[in-house]
Structure formats: C-alpha cells, structure tokens
Amino acid sequence: MQQLDDIVERNRPYKKADHLYRQHDEFRSIFAVRSGSFKTYVLSSSGSGRVTGFYLPGEIIGMDGIADRTHANSAVALEHASICEIPFSQLESLSLKLPSLQHNFFSILGAEITKDQKIHTILSSYSAEQRIASFLLGVSSRYARVGLSPTRFHLPMTRGDIGEYLGLTVETVSKLSTALQKKGLISVDNREIALLEKNELRAIVGADEF
Amino acid sequence: MQQLDDIVERNRPYKKADHLYRQHDEFRSIFAVRSGSFKTYVLSSSGSGRVTGFYLPGEIIGMDGIADRTHANSAVALEHASICEIPFSQLESLSLKLPSLQHNFFSILGAEITKDQKIHTILSSYSAEQRIASFLLGVSSRYARVGLSPTRFHLPMTRGDIGEYLGLTVETVSKLSTALQKKGLISVDNREIALLEKNELRAIVGADEF
DNA sequence: CGTCAGTTTGAGCGAGCTCAACGTGAGTGG
DNA sequence: CCACTCACGTTGAGCTCGCTCAAACTGACG
Numbered sequence: 001m002q003q004l005d006d007i008v009e010r011n012r013p014y015k016k017a018d019h020l021y022r023q024h025d026e027f028r029s030i031f032a033v034r035s036g037s038f039k040t041y042v043l044s045s046s047g048s049g050r051v052t053g054f055y056l057p058g059e060i061i062g063m064d065g066i067a068d069r070t071h072a073n074s075a076v077a078l079e080h081a082s083i084c085e086i087p088f089s090q091l092e093s094l095s096l097k098l099p100s101l102q103h104n105f106f107s108i109l110g111a112e113i114t115k116d117q118k119i120h121t122i123l124s125s126y127s128a129e130q131r132i133a134s135f136l137l138g139v140s141s142r143y144a145r146v147g148l149s150p151t152r153f154h155l156p157m158t159r160g161d162i163g164e165y166l167g168l169t170v171e172t173v174s175k176l177s178t179a180l181q182k183k184g185l186i187s188v189d190n191r192e193i194a195l196l197e198k199n200e201l202r203a204i205v206g207a208d209e210f
Numbered sequence: 211m212q213q214l215d216d217i218v219e220r221n222r223p224y225k226k227a228d229h230l231y232r233q234h235d236e237f238r239s240i241f242a243v244r245s246g247s248f249k250t251y252v253l254s255s256s257g258s259g260r261v262t263g264f265y266l267p268g269e270i271i272g273m274d275g276i277a278d279r280t281h282a283n284s285a286v287a288l289e290h291a292s293i294c295e296i297p298f299s300q301l302e303s304l305s306l307k308l309p310s311l312q313h314n315f316f317s318i319l320g321a322e323i324t325k326d327q328k329i330h331t332i333l334s335s336y337s338a339e340q341r342i343a344s345f346l347l348g349v350s351s352r353y354a355r356v357g358l359s360p361t362r363f364h365l366p367m368t369r370g371d372i373g374e375y376l377g378l379t380v381e382t383v384s385k386l387s388t389a390l391q392k393k394g395l396i397s398v399d400n401r402e403i404a405l406l407e408k409n410e411l412r413a414i415v416g417a418d419e420f
Numbered sequence: 421c422g423t424c425a426g427t428t429t430g431a432g433c434g435a436g437c438t439c440a441a442c443g444t445g446a447g448t449g450g
Numbered sequence: 451c452c453a454c455t456c457a458c459g460t461t462g463a464g465c466t467c468g469c470t471c472a473a474a475c476t477g478a479c480g
Contacts, residue, residue: 042331044416050335052327064327066320072327092313099306106302109319110276116326117262117274117282121252123333124377125260128468158426167334172468174428190427190477206254338436369459382436384460400445400459 004101007090010034013082020061020075020083027065029085033057036081037156040064040073041164051164054078054157056139058146063112078156123167126205131166132176133204136186140195151198155191214311217300220244223292230271230285230293237275239295243267246291247366250274250283251374261374264288264367266349268356273322288366333377336415341376342386343414346396350405361408365401 009029014020020031023042038055052073055061065071066088095102122134144150155162163173180186185201187194195201219239224230230241230248248265262283265271275281276298305312332344354360365372373383390396395411397404405411 042327044331044335050331052330063320063323067317067324068321072324092309092316096306096309096312099302102306102312103302106315106319107277109316109323110273111278112323113273113319113326114277114282116323116330117252119330120262120326120333121254121260123330124374125254159428160426164334169469170427171429171470175430175468178428368457370457379437380459381438381461385436385462388460 003094003098004086007087007094008032009085009087011083011085013080014077015081016077016079018077020077021065021071022074023071025065025071027062027069027071027088029087030060030062030066030091031075032084032086033059033061034082034084037078038075038081039078039157039161039165040075042073049164051157051161054139054161054165056142056146056156059142060108060112063109066109078161128166128168128172129176129180130205131168132162132173132180133185133201135162135166136193136195137198137201137205139193140198150195152192152194155193213304213308214296217297217304218242219295219297221293221295223290224287225291226287226289228287230287231275231281232284233281235275235281237272237279237281237298239297240270240272240276240301241285242294242296243269243271244292244294247288248285248291249288249367249371249375250285252283259374261367261371264349264371264375266352266356266366269352270318270322273319276319288371338376338378338382339386339389340415341378342372342383342390343395343411345372345376346403346405347408347411347415349403350408360405362402362404365403 014036020038021027033055035057037057038061039051040053040055040061041049041051043049052064053061055075061075061083062071064073091101091105095105122131126134139153139155140150143153157165159173159177160170162168163170166173177186177188180201181188183200185195185197185204187196224246233252243265245267247267248271249261250263250265250271251259251261253259262274263271265285271285271293272281274283301311301315305315332341336344349363349365350360353363367375369383369387370380372378373380376383387396387398390411391398393410395405395407395414397406
C-alpha cells in the first residue's frame, strides 16, 4: 500500500469543464476520482458527441487507453473535482512485485468489462422508462458505496448527458422523470433526486438488478 | 511463450449449442477461440435472453468473470469449435514472472473495454441501418485479422442473435439486410455475405470507423 | 439586467416494433 | 427415399414509443 501510495500523484483540483485528457491523447495514466465527478465522451466526425460514462468518487477513469496507448474518449469534469493520477507504466512495474496489486488491478479491469456489458443489455433491450429507473438505481448504489445517501442525492450531469448516455433525447429524459415523479416513485427538484419507492423502481427495470 | 504454452489446456472440441460456461458458474479460466465461434448471452429473469457478444477465431472469451469470480454471461458454441483454456490463477502467477505477458494481458483487457464502449456508442446513437452496416464491417475486419476474406464470409449466428446483439428485432435485421442488398451494397445468400461496396457502407455508419 | 445553458411541456411524426402469415432448408423417423 | 417437423428467415400491414420541432420557463453568471 505504501509503495502504491508512493507512485500516486495528487494533481491540482479540476474545475467544471476542465479536461482530464482528450480523445487521441497519449495514454500515460489512469485516474482515481477523489471528489467531484467526470464524464467521458466521444465526438463523432459528424459533430455531435456521445457520453460513454460517468465517474463518481472512488471510481477509476482512463482504462480506455490501455489497449492502444491512446485515449478513445475524452474525460471532462462535471463540477469541481480532485483526482489521484497513477502512471500506468509504474503501476505495471509495481504489479510485477506485488501480487495482490496485480490481482486487484485485474479485478478493476474485469469490473469495467462487466459494467460495460450490463449497459449493453440496458441499451439493447430496455424501454426509456426502464433505462431511467435503472440509471437512477445505479447512481444510488454507487453513492451508497462511498457512504452517501442511496435515497437522496445530487446528479452532477445534465439531462442531456443522461440522454446521450442512455440513448435517449433530452426531452424523453425530462418527460419520463416527470412521469416517475407523478407516479410517486421519485422526487425531482432540478438535479436533486430522491428515490421514494426503490422497490417499485426495481420492479420497473425487471427485478434481478440492484 | 513456452511457459505460457505449458499452462494452456487444449480441450475437446465443442459442437453447436455446447456451453463453454454458464451464467453464475465459478470463474476459473479464460478461453482463446482456436476455430469456430461462440456467442455470450445473459438471461433476464423475464425469460428472454440478450446476446452480449460474438467471439471469432483468435479472440478471448470469459473476461466477464474476472471481477467477482463468477461468470456474468453464458457462452455457447455457434458451430463446431475448438478452444484453448487458460486457467486464470496460473495466468496471474506467470504474469508476475513475465513482464511482457502481464503487459499483453493488460492490453487484452483494455481492448475488451474499448470494444464494449464502442458498442455503447453504436447502441445509443446509430439507426438500425447504421448498426447493421457497422456490424458487417466489424465482422469483416475481424475475419481479415485472421487471414480470411474481408469481403466474402459466412455469418455463424442467426438473424435473431444479431438482432439481440444490436438491440433490434429479427424482422428489422432481415428487412434492412434485404434493403442493403437492393441498394447493391452487399449480397446476402442466407448466411453467406459479400460486402460489395465497403466505402458506401462506411459512409452509412459515418466515416470515422473501420 | 440581459444572456445563455439547461429544463420542461406539447403537438405531430416516423423508425422500428408487433403481429401475422408464409417460405425454406436441414435434420429425423418411418 | 420420402414425409414430416421445426428452427430460421422473409415479407407485409398497422401501431406505438420515443424522436423532432417549437415554444416558453428557470436560474446562474457576467
């Protein structure tokens, strides 16, 4: 642990809209979010971007660059944020000496793969309402993991970001959030969300999740 | 290389519909496809499955189990197939001794992450026609990688599999394949595909791919 | 106080789904 | 060898969910 700590760089804080890295940048490091949040996105040649992920405190960004040493996404802060930067080459060297570090890092990569495949299922088969319910439950459990409330939280991203991430338009996200509120399952005040009926939300997405 | 070879187990051949592993099975190994092909899928509690991936010769299956030591998908052969099984714990031990093996395995995991994120973009923003064009171009370049023709190939999966993978219905896959054929961009004879106008297919998906 | 990004709401439309029917080919049993 | 079956594939007609377009509202910030 001490040895891992030695290679970590604590960077300056990032403010809203600051980029951690940009698409096609050389890959050097992965980053652990300490506070705040980030989104990753790709720009299609036709202009419009698509959000590929959100990263909350305790989560790791930048694994999209490992394969070909070039970042496939851009990463940008959604609010004031701080991170730990872990230079990848040093992580590799240290992993050769510390079996548990190697094991943990394999697990982290595996978790990213499992997560991405889950989103694949969501995007390929869920209705708009199911996507939004699933998204809110997902954010809830991610906040719970770092000790924050799983029932009341602040969304750091815009409705537009959520829409791009879930393959929906802003309008659909907005309308269905309102609809879930009218049904009494959630309460929405701008970006402040309260999950009032988690079990009913789970029922919407189809039981075997969260 | 010799040392890696020593830990690899060459299993019996698999025939169509044989499972390599099933959802919730304990994770022990990853598998390299030697010949034939596999699909991975999840079963939702509501019954219907969703295909999460196709694996062609030279590709690696099973990384969905690394994180929590349990497979998140099932993997099943689409045709007669053979694989190399690589016990994960031995791969981990050997990776500690061979820096280049560790490095390569990190790259393989990274490539899986990059691939999954690309599918995220496809599912969240492409039209049905773009998805199918993109899928065909993807299969083409994967066959090309192992020395097969990038313009004429056999699809090992059903239209239904493709539909589940791309978030479309069988009917849509069928209709749009026919439409692409009528436009003269591809030729379809059951599962035999020929890509006649690759550049026009690329134009459909939006230029900066393949 | 004006601006502008973000959000909401409504009306209308259309891409892709649903449902239904039929075609086709590989495998199986008589 | 043929008849039968069944999974897979195709095609068409109609419908619906989510998109598009348009307009108005809100709050943060210079």
